[in-house]
Amino acid sequence: MLHILGMGTCHAETVITNTFLEDLDVGTNAQWIEEKIGIIERVSTLPLDYIRTTRNQDPRMALELASMTPTDMAVKAAEAALQQVGISAHDVGMVIVNSCAPAQTIPGEAVRIAERLGASAVAFDVVTACPAFALHIDFLRNYEESKLPEFILCISTAALTQHVNYNDRSDGAIWGDAAAAWIVSPAHKGKLEILDSFFTADPTRCGAVVVDTFGFFKQDGRAVRDFSVRQTVRLIKAIEDSHSIDWNRDIFIGHQANRTMLEQVTNNREIPPSNHWHNVTYLGNQAGAGSAATLCAHWEKIVPGQNIVVAVVGAGLSWGSIVMRAH
Amino acid sequence: MYIVGAGAAYPDIELTDEFLQSLGLQLTEYERSVLSRLGIQSRHTTLPQDYIVSTKNVDVLQARTQAKLSPTELGVQAAQQALSRAGITIEQVGLVIADSATPYQTCPAEAHRIAGALGVKVASYDIVGGSGAIPLYIEMLSTWKPERIPEYVLCVSTNTPSQQVSFSSSSLSAYVFGDAASAVVLSPRHPGKLRVVDSYLRKQSSYKPVVSVDHHISFSPEHLLPQEEVVTLIEQGFKRLSEKFGLSMGELVFIGPQLFCGDLSACATRLGLSSSQLALDTANKGYALGASTGTALASRWDHIGVGQQVVVIHAGDGLWSGNILLASE
Numbered sequence: 001m002l003h004i005l006g007m008g009t010c011h012a013e014t015v016i017t018n019t020f021l022e023d024l025d026v027g028t029n030a031q032w033i034e035e036k037i038g039i040i041e042r043v044s045t046l047p048l049d050y051i052r053t054t055r056n057q058d059p060r061m062a063l064e065l066a067s068m069t070p071t072d073m074a075v076k077a078a079e080a081a082l083q084q085v086g087i088s089a090h091d092v093g094m095v096i097v098n099s100c101a102p103a104q105t106i107p108g109e110a111v112r113i114a115e116r117l118g119a120s121a122v123a124f125d126v127v128t129a130c131p132a133f134a135l136h137i138d139f140l141r142n143y144e145e146s147k148l149p150e151f152i153l154c155i156s157t158a159a160l161t162q163h164v165n166y167n168d169r170s171d172g173a174i175w176g177d178a179a180a181a182w183i184v185s186p187a188h189k190g191k192l193e194i195l196d197s198f199f200t201a202d203p204t205r206c207g208a209v210v211v212d213t214f215g216f217f218k219q220d221g222r223a224v225r226d227f228s229v230r231q232t233v234r235l236i237k238a239i240e241d242s243h244s245i246d247w248n249r250d251i252f253i254g255h256q257a258n259r260t261m262l263e264q265v266t267n268n269r270e271i272p273p274s275n276h277w278h279n280v281t282y283l284g285n286q287a288g289a290g291s292a293a294t295l296c297a298h299w300e301k302i303v304p305g306q307n308i309v310v311a312v313v314g315a316g317l318s319w320g321s322i323v324m325r326a327h
Numbered sequence: 328m329y330i331v332g333a334g335a336a337y338p339d340i341e342l343t344d345e346f347l348q349s350l351g352l353q354l355t356e357y358e359r360s361v362l363s364r365l366g367i368q369s370r371h372t373t374l375p376q377d378y379i380v381s382t383k384n385v386d387v388l389q390a391r392t393q394a395k396l397s398p399t400e401l402g403v404q405a406a407q408q409a410l411s412r413a414g415i416t417i418e419q420v421g422l423v424i425a426d427s428a429t430p431y432q433t434c435p436a437e438a439h440r441i442a443g444a445l446g447v448k449v450a451s452y453d454i455v456g457g458s459g460a461i462p463l464y465i466e467m468l469s470t471w472k473p474e475r476i477p478e479y480v481l482c483v484s485t486n487t488p489s490q491q492v493s494f495s496s497s498s499l500s501a502y503v504f505g506d507a508a509s510a511v512v513l514s515p516r517h518p519g520k521l522r523v524v525d526s527y528l529r530k531q532s533s534y535k536p537v538v539s540v541d542h543h544i545s546f547s548p549e550h551l552l553p554q555e556e557v558v559t560l561i562e563q564g565f566k567r568l569s570e571k572f573g574l575s576m577g578e579l580v581f582i583g584p585q586l587f588c589g590d591l592s593a594c595a596t597r598l599g600l601s602s603s604q605l606a607l608d609t610a611n612k613g614y615a616l617g618a619s620t621g622t623a624l625a626s627r628w629d630h631i632g633v634g635q636q637v638v639v640i641h642a643g644d645g646l647w648s649g650n651i652l653l654a655s656e
Contacts, residue, residue, distance in 0.1 A: 099433075106428035106616065107536045108455040111646065117532055121529045124463065125455035127436045135452055147470040200450040203423070203435075203442035211434035214388055214542070293385065315435040317449070 002326065004138055005151075005183045005190035007296035008080025011071040011283060012025045012043040012159070012177035019244035020048065023173050024055070025099045028169035038259025042176035042284025044161035045073075055166040059215055062162040069103045072162045073179035075116045075288075081153070082177070082182040083118075083189075084299075089119040092183075093149020096139070097125050098156040100315075101163050103213050113155060121149070129209065130255050130314025131199065133290030136186070137322050138197040145186035152184040156288035160313035165216045169281060174258070175217070178283025180292035192324040196243065199320035209315035219315075228257055231259045234319040235311035235321045240269070243307065243323055247271045250307040251298075256290030261304060265311075286315070307325035328469050328526075330653065331414025331479070332512040332518025333627035336404035337612055338396055338570040342489070344502070346376065346591055348449040350383070352498045361548040362502055368507035370613025381533070381648075383495035387542055390490040391431060391639040399440040401508035402485030405618075405625070408483065410509035412628060416443075416633060418549065420512070421477020422482065424453035426460040426617045428540055429491055430589040438541035442588030450477075457540075457588065459528065459534040459647035460484035460617030461511055461624070462639060466528040466649070470512055476515045484617040491544040500546045505613015509621025520628070522639060524572060530648030534645075537586070538616060551643065557562045557587050558594045560642040563597060564650035568638060572652055576600065579636040580627055585609040629653050 018030035019042060034040055045066040056062050063069070073173065080155065082089060097110035104112070114123035115127075122272075128135045136154040157179035166172045208227070209219040232254055239245060252271045254262050259280050266276045278292045279286075286293055291312050302308070306326040313319040354362065373394040375383065383388050395587035396404075402425060410417060423445075432440070437463035438451035456463035464482040483512070485508035492500045512519075535550040552560075560582060568574055581604050583591040588610040595605050609615075615622065620641060631637060637653040 071357050079483045101433045104539055104541045105430060105433070105456060105645070106455070106538055106540045107534075107552045109524050110455075111457070111534060111536075113334075120530070124457075125453065127453040128439075129436070142471040142475040144472055199452075201439060201442070201452070202448045202454060203439040206439040206443035209435065210432045212429055213433050219432075242526065275508055318435070318439070318452070319336055 001190060002184050002194040003184055003190035005185050005191040006081050006084035007182045007186060007292065007299060008077045009053065009293045009296045010076035010083060010179045012045040012068060014044045014046065014048060016042050016044050016200065024166060024167045026167055031182055033173045037173060039173060039280060039284055041282045045159045045177045046161055051166050056164060059163050062186050063103055066159060066162055069102065070099050070157040070159050070179065071109060071112050071116065073177065074113045074155045076106045076179040077179040078113060078117055078153055078155055081084040081183050085183045087151055089117040089215065092119045092121045092151050092153045094152045095119060095121050095123040096136055096154050098136065099125065100126050100158045100287050101160055103130040119215060127192040128318045129316055131318050133292045133310055134197060134312050134320025135199045137194055138320060141197055148186045150185060150187045153181060154184055155179060156292060158287035158289060159233045160217055160287055163211050170221060171217060174285050176185050177281065178286035178287050178289040178293055180289040181297060183294055189327065192308060192326055194322065195325050196323040197321065201316040201318035203316060205317045208317055225261060227317060228255065228261055229264045231313045231319050232311050233268050234307065235319060237268050239309055239321060239323055245307060247275055250309060251275050251277055251309065253277050253291050253294050253310045256294060257285050257314040267287055328519040329514050329517060329519035330511050332409040333621065334405040334408025334412060334510045335622040336401045337371045337506045340372050340376060341527060342370050342372050347501050349492055350380065352494065352501050353551050354498055354502065356441060358499045361499065364554060364587060364589045365503060365505060366592065366607065366610045367613055369611050373487050373506045374489055379494050384493060385495060387491050391540045394487065394490055397431055398429055398487045398627055399444060401445045402483045403436065403486065403505065405485065405510040406481055406483050407444060409512050414514040415479055415512065416478045417445045417447045419449065420478045420479045420481045423449055424464055424480065424482045426455050427455050427486055428616050429487045430595040434493055437485065441640040450592065458616050458640050459621065461509065462578045462641045462649060463647065465523055466526045469523060469526045473515045478514060478516060480513045481510060482501050482513060483508065483656035484621055486616045486618050488544050488616060491540055493543045497543065499548065499625040500544055503546050503614050504544065505615055507612055507615035507622050509618045509625055511621060512630050518656065520603040520631065520655060522656050523655050524652040525568065526649055527653045530647060534646060557584065557590050557642055560648055561594050561640050564640040564656040568650060568652050571627045575636055579638055580604055580606060580631060582606045582620060582623045582637065584640060584642045585623055586614055
């Protein structure tokens with residue numbers, strides 16, 4: 001059995017409020033944003049002055065002005081995770097990373113991060129999009145456990161505000177920049193035991209959400225929103241059918257796309273607000289880092305015996321789930 | 328584990344040394360010595376020559392509007408050949424894994440775009456392992472639980488580095504890189520043309536990137552392994568495989584590190600291999616990063632006879648080194 005031993009996160013520090021977005025005068029207002037997507041603030045690696053004056057019309061400039069790269073955030077998240085587990089980078093035998101918008105496409109993000117951490121581990125990128133948490137766990141479950149190293153560092157990092165066209169009234173409200181890291185072990189028992197996982201995709205719909213390498217994030221918002229709610233509900237139902245889930249005890253964490261979408265899901269599955277953990281309201285959609293960052297933020301609130309259910313969806317279109325038992 | 332099919336795709340536009348020299352891209356003596364080690368005499372590109380002449384590809388975004396093929400389109404072509412040689416349809420594939428160092432989009436994954444273009448709903452994601460993509464996939468799947476591996480796995484590596492070469496300032500890069508895609512179909516259960524007898528891939532202890540890509544591509548020859556180290560790694564690989572499994576040196580096919588075609592020719596002589604036993608795709612097609620090992624295998628596919636061994640040795644990209652022994656059955 002695989003266990004998650006510890007986690008860490010890093011979030012960008014610049015806060016973009018709904019009022020700031022309203023003041024960009026691109027046809028949106030603070031109240032509409034909050035009512036529509038339930039996000040009040042999001043965090044960015046970009047200076048507010050830069051967004052205000054340029055609307056980020058050339059994302060290549062964003063990279064030069066950003067306070068942190070996806071690699072920088074990932075390194076900080078990884079260091080926090082390593083510290084929580086009480087191991088050093090030298091103890092890590094494998095580093096796998098998901099990055100939706102890396103500053104460099106080669107060497108891979110995992111290689112750059114491992115190098116910065118001083119880890120002499122095997123390092124490669126394992127990339128989907130927002131369902132990275134589920135993909136990484138499901139990917140590791142493919143291995144014969146005897147073939148895995150003692151400690152595996154998994155990371156998802158993204159600075160998608162650097163790829164937002166701030167002249168678009170919708171896109172500017174969505175994203176927040178963050179990285180999340182989690183340490184997995186086949187050899188050591190930890191707080192969370194992996195009971196089950198799943199990952200798949202429908203690539204025939206891969207054009208629904210895209211990030212151009214040197215350009216903007218674009219999505220078919222309505223189609224993605226409907227898909228996200230429907231697919232997340234399906235994932236949860238499948239888990240309810242195969243595991244003893246009690247929503248008065250167990251915890252649901254979804255893809256931190258937006259709060260209204262998540263509330264549609266929890267209303268459908270009758271998950272009480274107290275057992276629905278999320279962080280999207282004040283951090284924005286953190287892509288593949290969101291669900292793991294949410295779990296990390298609630299790490300001390302995990303109660304032994306609880307099942308933690310993660311159901312995540314995203315570009316690809318791809319989706320996946322994890323069921324964990326707390327010890 | 329079996330390789331049941333392999334495919335390759337190249338664009339048909341060739342950039343000769345004479346063409347590059349006509350652009351004013353002259354090599355220094357040091358760069359000529361590096362190119363001699365790499366053994367690259369020509370390269371293929373997805374860019375029209377007229378575009379290169381008129382713009383020198385200063386803006387890589389413009390390259391994407393002018394290119395004849397995207398990395399995804401090249402990847403699809405390689406995948407189709409691999410599927411055809413495997414004698415299966417894409418619907419029989421249960422997992423698509425891809426790698427690209429030069430994707431047009433960083434999200435979704437290249438695997439999603441390739442699988443989408445092939446029209447299949449299937450689990451898919453990228454595993455980006457640098458120039459050792461196909462060896463990494465073989466090694467990785469060899470360590471997975473058989474019951475977790477679908478009947479067929481399609482692995483694709485596709486790169487269009489020439490679209491990110493500056494033909495105005497980066498002389499050596501212009502001579503080194505070529506565009507290509509390769510694909511293999513792996514199966515844990517269905518016997519195919521090549522059985523994976525042994526797979527051994529390890530990360531190198533210290534990492535210095537030979538190639539990096541942000542806007543334009545950068546080639547750092549100072550980070551290349553010295554020739555003697557490349558030769559040593561190859562000889563060690565042969566020694567290990569020979570001692571463990573026995574090698575028919577006079578008959579095997581050798582797919583060496585495609586970044587070092589010049590070194591390979593010298594090494595082959597020391598190993599007693601004839602030039603016809605060497606797969607040297609990069610020499611005439613240019614270096615296509617992770618795709619190159621797979622294209623070398625795919626180009627030999629129809630000529631590998633029953634009972635023949637294929638030795639794949641990977642080294643020198645600064646990241647991985649290792650060897651794979653395949654047996655034709």
